[in-house]
Amino acid sequence: MRPHRKKRLAIIAFIALSMSAAAGLTMFALSQNINMFYSPTQIANGEVANDLHFRIGGMVKAGSVEKSQDSLKVNFVTTDFVNDVPIQYEGILPDLFREGQGVVAEGALSAQGIFVATKVLAKHDENYMSPEVKAAMEAAGASPQNHSGLSEQ
Amino acid sequence: MLDVIQFSSFSEFLHMGGYAFNVWSVYGLFAVFIMANLFLPLRKKQQILKEQKRRLLFSEAADDAQAPAGDK
């Protein structure tokens, strides 16, 4: 390579490297704020400042969903398999809201430690299964939760 | 894998298990996306060739008109 080309290439490499470093540092500084939600354990550890409004994410604990007969009120427990947070919500639940599946709720903690949600979103994991495969896996004793990204966090 | 078509009737196929709007709008959008980005460049090529041919003929005609004058 001719010297002037080498120089140009070096300048480009320098710009690219310094921009990446700047972006990396910004990301590192912002890393908590970029998280969309907190896990029940993060809440138990007091990582959430006395925020009025925040999001919580976890699994819907199996057998915890109680739907009201005459209204859209629903109570359930969200868990990361270490800590639990009870959630109260009134409204329409998304299609993928199921027990044992991921969920993200937006709202605030009440004085009683109940999370009163104004919005509930379902979180799908990265696994796609046909009903036959799912049945076969359950018969073999494996559950989709064991593979889920959420349970590892 | 390829052993079964998932539907037993055409209306069931259109219905997509209740997700007709979502599934069909995504595949429709995908078709528009593919077609647009193949046919627009092809159409543009025809326009470019037409335009350049017109210019080329025009400048050649101009050259022809000038050439005899220049010879004299």
Add this chain to the structure above:
Amino acid sequence: MWLWFAKLGSPKWFYELSSKWLPWLVGAMAILLSVGVIWGLLFLPPDYQQGYSSRILIVHVAVAGTSLAFFPLMAVAGTITLVWRMKLADMVAKNAAPLGAWFSFITLATGSIWGSVSWGTWWEWTDSRLVSMLFQFFLLLGVISLRSALEDSDKAAKACALLSIVGCINVVIIKYSVEWWNTLHQPSSPVSLSPDSPNGPEFWIATGIMILAVYLFLAVSLILATRNEILVRERQAQWVQDLVRQE
């Protein structure tokens, strides 16, 4: 090797070579696209949670994954433009930007249509995957407007090249956003041959075919647009004028 490199930079050589390759690329693309779409619409089994809305994902994943190729591609072309001043590289970079914007837009739209039923929301501003993909869309619009804003085409090429190189950082952020932070968006699915893997071959083979098809489509569309660019920019060249006369 350097001779080959110099040859590749010649628009005429590229135009002639791509004339030979295009029929094959178009053929392969047409076959794979048909197989992918027919498989996706007729044969793909429903997901045990999502039902048939999971069929959206083979299109979404293929377009989204391919959209990440644009900034690296434009950065490589841009580096070649800046260092070696190769004409062809800038022609490719210029036409990649609008196509990349299309890819990003389709990614956002198809994802939104899936999310509206699965998550219960069309859009979440707090999800870093969603927002970084939107940022890519705007960055590409930025590259397009930067080029049209600068009148000196040589300066425009250099500025766009630099922006493309810097824009690659965002690709890394898009890719790893789902691992670094808590997001509503699911992480990418593992591909595994083991029989107890949750993602069976019926899902990832269909997705794989679609990804290949979409990459071929990217190549075909970009080559077509680059050939147009060559015809315009090289219109004074004898070989282009001969070609125009033949038409």
